[in-house]
Amino acid sequence: MKGLIFTQLSAMIEEQQGLAFLNSVIEESKLPSGGSYTQGGQYDPVEIHAILACMERRLGIPEEFLLRSFGEYLLVSMAGLYPVFFEVEDLKHFLLSVDRHIHVEVEKLYPDSDLPTFEYRDEGGSDLTIFYRSKKKLCALAEGLISGASRHFEEDCSLIHSTCMHRGDPQCTFELSIYDKK
Numbered sequence: 001m002k003g004l005i006f007t008q009l010s011a012m013i014e015e016q017q018g019l020a021f022l023n024s025v026i027e028e029s030k031l032p033s034g035g036s037y038t039q040g041g042q043y044d045p046v047e048i049h050a051i052l053a054c055m056e057r058r059l060g061i062p063e064e065f066l067l068r069s070f071g072e073y074l075l076v077s078m079a080g081l082y083p084v085f086f087e088v089e090d091l092k093h094f095l096l097s098v099d100r101h102i103h104v105e106v107e108k109l110y111p112d113s114d115l116p117t118f119e120y121r122d123e124g125g126s127d128l129t130i131f132y133r134s135k136k137k138l139c140a141l142a143e144g145l146i147s148g149a150s151r152h153f154e155e156d157c158s159l160i161h162s163t164c165m166h167r168g169d170p171q172c173t174f175e176l177s178i179y180d181k182k
């Protein structure tokens with residue numbers, strides 16, 4: 001998994017809990033990489049689970065919640081790092097561009113990346129169904145990214161996670177209803 005994800009996760013932990021907490025989590029998680037990440041590096045995705053599991057133990061917040069809130073944080077970071085991807089007219093166009101454009105460009109930039117696939121059912125109007133597939137099963141991260149995007153575009157959005165790979169389904173389904181701009 002790309003170092004960018006780990007550098008941002010470390011930044012979030014440091015911002016929210018302080019450097020001493022981050023260092024102690026890294027030490028306690030016994031990470032194969034040692035935990036000093038670089039943006040262009042490549043790391044085993046199990047490290048993300050090791051870090052979050054340690055935080056779950058220390059803070060009493062379930063890993064799934066932590067991953068969702070990391071997704072929200074990550075979206076804000078991505079908007080700062082890659083503003084060009086956000087130059088679209090609204091939330092729906094942005095979400096449709098993730099698989100068709102953004103992740104395609106990410107793969108060109110980092111040929112060693114291992115990205116998820118999204119398929120869409122768009123019947124026009126304000127509803128959009130997204131089907132997420134990835135062997136990493138980071139659906140809580142995807143949910144947080146979507147919620148972060150809803151905030152970025154200032155469009156409220158409800159999300160029903162109606163099928164889930166963690167429950168044995170072949171893919172996760174996110175059924176979205178997007179409301180008018182505030």
Ligand code: HEM
Pocket residue numbers: 001002004005078079082085095098102103106112113114115116134135136137138139141142143145146149
């Ligand atoms: C709502 C919007 C987005 C969603 C739902 C989304 C979803 C995801 C998910 C779930 C992953 C984890 C990998 C996996 O599941 O296999 C991922 C990885 C990644 N995404 Fe996105 N993403 C979004 C927007 C973006 C944007 C704006 C960028 C900007 C560059 C981006 C760049 C990346 C990168 C670099 C990775 C790491 C790939 C790797 O580890 O090899 N994504 N994305």
